[in-house]
Amino acid sequence: MNATSSPHIVILGGGYSGTLVAVNLVRLAAKPPRITIINAHRPAGRGVAYGTRRMEHLLNVAARNMSAFPDQPDHFVNWLRTRAEYDLVPDYELRERFIPRMIYGDYLKSLAHHHLNEVNHVKGEAIDIQNDGTITLADGSELKADRIVLATGNEAPADLLGxxxxxxxxxxxxxxxxxxxxxxxxxxxxxxxxxxxxxxxxxxxxxxxxxxxxxxxxxxxxxxxxxAHFRGIDYPDFPPAEVDLADLGLEKLVTLMEHHCARLREMGANPAIIVDKMRPHTQRIWQRFTLEEKKTFARHHAARWNILRHxxxxxxxxxxxxxxxxxxxxxxxxxxxxxxxxxxxxxxxxxxxxxxxxxxxxxATGPQTHFTATKSVLLQNLLRRGLITPDDMEMGIRIQPDHTIVDREGNPSPHLIALGPLLRGTYWETIAVPELRGQAKRVAETLLGLGTSTESQPVMMEFMI
Ligand SMILES: Cc1cc2nc3c(=O)[nH]c(=O)nc-3n(C[C@H](O)[C@H](O)[C@H](O)COP(=O)(O)OP(=O)(O)OC[C@H]3O[C@@H](n4cnc5c(N)ncnc54)[C@H](O)[C@@H]3O)c2cc1C
Incomplete structure (x- = not known):
């Protein structure tokens, strides 16, 4: 980039994460940068989850918590009002509805339509990136970028033996x-x-x-x-006021959770309320666990957590x-x-x-989570070049708090930044819209040099599911 030209930001992956980074870049920048989105395989602007053409596939999060913007919590519900089938639904009911994922894909497309007129869309698979930021596509063409966003999303399930x-x-x-x-x-x-x-x-x-x-x-x-989702009861006893959950360590945390789950059962209430109350703290707890605690959690508690959480x-x-x-x-x-x-x-x-x-x-065993076994040609090439490196859990890649990628030598990358499922090892929970919308805003802010806003940090409201 020379001193006068606008930086060229290339986003690899045009699903929810990539699209929302571009939308945030445009809406937050005084003068939007030059943006290119490169997307392959899945419908651009919708990705795996919202590219479905089947109306029976519903969102698994209520409409009230599916806004694309952390700073505009009612954005999705207000958008639904533009559609005839939701126009007359009372507000209290519309907010709690589980809308077809295809319609959520329409919402994303409408955001792209509104914000991304100037964005260059390339259909193709990125397969490599050189140290100077040159991206190679599967058809042999090349593109030079100043900053590159890895938003490559979920991978298909791992192969089973045989x-x-x-x-x-x-x-x-x-x-x-x-x-x-x-x-x-x-x-x-x-x-x-x-x-x-x-x-x-x-x-x-x-x-x-x-x-x-x-x-x-x-x-x-x-x-x-x-x-199924359920309406919980008011249970102010968890987390206890005097306790910071992130300080406890795994063993004490599990004991505390089991104690409160048992109390809820005695009261005839659903113990999964505890999981909901943990969600604003999950990322911080995960980041404070030792590596051994993370491994123990993944081995012994993750299946149960997932079933109560999803x-x-x-x-x-x-x-x-x-x-x-x-x-x-x-x-x-x-x-x-x-x-x-x-x-x-x-x-x-x-x-x-x-x-x-x-x-x-x-x-249907779920997305592949053993990162070094990735089938992505791009990610394998980046691993080989040392431009990305697995996190401690080998569930994704290493990043800094502002999402800048850390290379094999431990240095922040001058070009690469990431969000979405690639950050599983860093955040544990990094897959659903309430997490990804905050990440998309944070990545856009990093790219624009705006610093991180507190709005994009996980706050209680975002996780009320
Ligand atoms: C079936 C399903 C249902 C879900 N339902 C919900 C829900 O109801 N509510 C909720 O909050 N969350 C839900 N999720 C979570 C969901 O993963 C996220 O909300 C979000 O869709 C993830 O978006 P993404 O852009 O990170 O990844 P993806 O949607 O996977 O998009 C990544 C895109 O990048 C492309 N790509 C990858 N590599 C390259 C490359 N090298 N070159 C070019 N393009 C590339 C892919 O082909 C794809 O188009 C669901 C997930 C799935 C899989």
Missing amino acids: AESLAAHPAWAGNPWLPWHEKLPPDTGTIILLGTGLTTVDAIITLRALGWLGRIHAVSRHGWLPN RIAPEIHAQIASAQLTGQLQIHAANIERVESAGERVRVLLSDQKHLEGDLVLN
């Missing part, structure tokens, strides 16, 4: 975000969903919306399905319960040992010498 030989098998679907429902077996068939989290819930809801009547098996280590819309929960009641859906608690071909079917080998066979088997 999956490499199933790539072309008609009964295998290794990526749940590709249109697997185009190869449904007849109603006499069986579908096996590997995982019992939010992706499996999406799949079951789609099967029901399609009127598919066959058998569904879902398998995971604990066999726990997500809980909730679904009550109407979606009711459909899952109905599928279980009718016997269409069976849940299995077992380890998935490997997958293999069984003629036209796929066999899933489970712990305890059990197995299941499906006419369609879907890997």
